[in-house]
Amino acid sequence: MLAGLGVGLSAVAGAALLRQQNLQEADARRAAAALAALQDVCIVAPTTPYDAASGLPVAAPRVVPPEARCPVCGMFPARFPLWAAQLIYDTGDVHFFDSPLSLFKYLNARALHAQERFGPRVLAAYVTDTAGGGWTAAQDAAYVAGSSLLGPMRNGNFPAFSTPGAAERFAQQRGGRRLNARALADHVRATGIHTPVHMHPA
Numbered sequence: 001m002l003a004g005l006g007v008g009l010s011a012v013a014g015a016a017l018l019r020q021q022n023l024q025e026a027d028a029r030r031a032a033a034a035l036a037a038l039q040d041v042c043i044v045a046p047t048t049p050y051d052a053a054s055g056l057p058v059a060a061p062r063v064v065p066p067e068a069r070c071p072v073c074g075m076f077p078a079r080f081p082l083w084a085a086q087l088i089y090d091t092g093d094v095h096f097f098d099s100p101l102s103l104f105k106y107l108n109a110r111a112l113h114a115q116e117r118f119g120p121r122v123l124a125a126y127v128t129d130t131a132g133g134g135w136t137a138a139q140d141a142a143y144v145a146g147s148s149l150l151g152p153m154r155n156g157n158f159p160a161f162s163t164p165g166a167a168e169r170f171a172q173q174r175g176g177r178r179l180n181a182r183a184l185a186d187h188v189r190a191t192g193i194h195t196p197v198h199m200h201p202a
Helices: 002-039 100-108 164-174 181-191
Strands: 085-089 094-097 122-128 135-137 142-145 177-180
Touching: 085 100, 094 100, 100 122, 100 181, 142 164, 142 181, 164 177, 177 181
Parallel strands: none
Antiparallel strands: 085 094, 085 122, 122 135, 142 177
16 A cells, blocks of 8 residues: 555656656746847837037037947947947937948938938938048048958948048958949948848838
8 A cells, every 4th residue: 555655656746847847848948939039129229319518510420429329230339439430310319330331221221220211311421431540421431342351240341431542552452342432322232231130110
């Protein structure tokens, strides 16, 4: 009789252990699903408001704040000072980008990246001069496509230069070809790299 009771208790203990293992496996699956969902979270980067107390003209380039996020990829542009770009709106607000590539992606598909389909008018755009580190107007800059220099996303993110000569010298050293802003916008559009991986709500 005691032996039978021992067998019964063992069966009960075994069933309890199996249930516990199943619950742990289910918890692990839920945790993995939650982590996967987090990786799909869409970052809607807010603009940085204009600070009138700064004394800067509304259209002047700004220092990239450490908390600013790129509205295209969600990266922190302040971490990549030789690649950073910015887009200033007529409200004085600004979006910061991790690279010229992200800036042109945004400009080519602004309605898909922005929270609103019709937002403020673009007042000015700037990119960082790879050679000198200062800001230069995006429409006047010279860019290099296909160089060996890796950008923030670990690929060629079109380093920008304040003069065509500087871009040519860079291309001779690191490979690639020089493009002006219009040609770069066309290149981004034609190659399909402007296509976002998600769409923000309208």
